[in-house]
Amino acid sequence: MQRNDLATLARSSGFPRVSIYIPTHRTFPDAEQDPIRLSNALKEAERQLAEADVRNRDALVLEAHERTEAHKFWRYQDHGLAVLIEEGNTHWLKLPAEVPELTVVGRRFHVSPLVDIFADAGRFHVLAATRGSVRFFDGAERSLEEVKVDDLPSSWEEIKGRTDFEDQAGYHASSRGSTASPKYHALGESADDYEEVELGQFAQAVAKAVDKHLAEDAKPLILIAQPRLLGRLRQELQYGNIADADVQRDPASMDNKELHVAAWAIAGPLLRQPRDDLRQRCKAWLEGADIPASDDLQELMRSADEGRIQTLLLACGVNVWGRYDEERREVTRADKNAPDNEDLLNLLAVKTLMQGGEVISLSEDLSGKTGPAVGLYRY
Numbered sequence: 001m002q003r004n005d006l007a008t009l010a011r012s013s014g015f016p017r018v019s020i021y022i023p024t025h026r027t028f029p030d031a032e033q034d035p036i037r038l039s040n041a042l043k044e045a046e047r048q049l050a051e052a053d054v055r056n057r058d059a060l061v062l063e064a065h066e067r068t069e070a071h072k073f074w075r076y077q078d079h080g081l082a083v084l085i086e087e088g089n090t091h092w093l094k095l096p097a098e099v100p101e102l103t104v105v106g107r108r109f110h111v112s113p114l115v116d117i118f119a120d121a122g123r124f125h126v127l128a129a130t131r132g133s134v135r136f137f138d139g140a141e142r143s144l145e146e147v148k149v150d151d152l153p154s155s156w157e158e159i160k161g162r163t164d165f166e167d168q169a170g171y172h173a174s175s176r177g178s179t180a181s182p183k184y185h186a187l188g189e190s191a192d193d194y195e196e197v198e199l200g201q202f203a204q205a206v207a208k209a210v211d212k213h214l215a216e217d218a219k220p221l222i223l224i225a226q227p228r229l230l231g232r233l234r235q236e237l238q239y240g241n242i243a244d245a246d247v248q249r250d251p252a253s254m255d256n257k258e259l260h261v262a263a264w265a266i267a268g269p270l271l272r273q274p275r276d277d278l279r280q281r282c283k284a285w286l287e288g289a290d291i292p293a294s295d296d297l298q299e300l301m302r303s304a305d306e307g308r309i310q311t312l313l314l315a316c317g318v319n320v321w322g323r324y325d326e327e328r329r330e331v332t333r334a335d336k337n338a339p340d341n342e343d344l345l346n347l348l349a350v351k352t353l354m355q356g357g358e359v360i361s362l363s364e365d366l367s368g369k370t371g372p373a374v375g376l377y378r379y
Helices: 005-010 030-051 062-068 111-122 155-165 191-213 227-236 256-286 297-305 342-354
Strands: 012-021 080-086 091-097 100-106 125-131 133-141 143-146 221-224 309-314 321-325 328-334 359-363 373-377
Touching: 005 111, 012 030, 030 062, 030 080, 030 100, 062 080, 062 091, 080 111, 091 111, 100 342, 111 328, 111 342, 111 359, 125 191, 125 227, 125 256, 133 191, 133 256, 143 256, 155 256, 191 227, 221 227, 221 256, 221 309, 256 309, 256 359, 256 373, 297 309, 297 328, 297 342, 297 373, 309 342, 321 342, 342 373
Parallel strands: 125 221, 309 359
Antiparallel strands: 012 080, 012 100, 080 091, 125 133, 133 143, 309 373, 321 328
């Protein structure tokens, strides 16, 4: 999931929207309890829907109920699951981190738990290449998923098949007599020249496919390859955000976990730095620096309406139930979730995302000194 996906979910509104979060397990027998957790969460959702006098609640949650019996589905889970239900559509999001159990029925999806997982970690790409194998991945702090890239060659053998490369080369005798050394008539004076041209054409084909795939992207690209091929890939790739550091190993000797660990060691600091800078900006504001910001919930809600919040920092796992009067622009807090209220922090996140702002987590050392939300303003 990327920021645009989160914003799309945030924009969906209209009562009812059902948001369910449960922790899940990747292996049996622990995974056997996961459909039971979902079944219990659906009962709670039905209770809240009945309390709100929703008449079509059985049809609304039918797909989710059917999934509790889909045994194959539960064999391929991650650490958490989000089930977001609206009329005519159920979104299933496998989460790379555990989440607290939560069921909310409201006018909009409860997306703030997704902020903790997706918006904060950042995303990156990995290109792992050898002459015998080329693989491309999308990655995050807790996950690495292989992705199909159009026209990306799977190996050098595929390039030879595409170009009839072998027909372009071959030994032939020099015209100066039988004592002369053999030559590659198209590719140079030696087998080393032949191999160098092979490598160059291979790197060109890989780079062309990757550049096209990432044409409208800006996330860091981590390269994993042996030094000679890695150097050629750097020469050929035009993508503008290739990490300066790389992994100079044969990726064929690494399993997916090793690939992820090696790539994250490079991507993590790159992705965290901008967010760490924002948290330092928040800290400076707390210490008295002249920075436009606030931690007052009502002021933040009004500022979000005006599109003034550039970055919203939210405390992880915190809910503030209540109501926001859109006309009077006033916040009223409540003790617990009910059909006539919602999580105000979630509403604040939704408003910020819809106005093009960024939402990240508020670190524990800062949240102890502020309220559950801090907004850094554009002006």
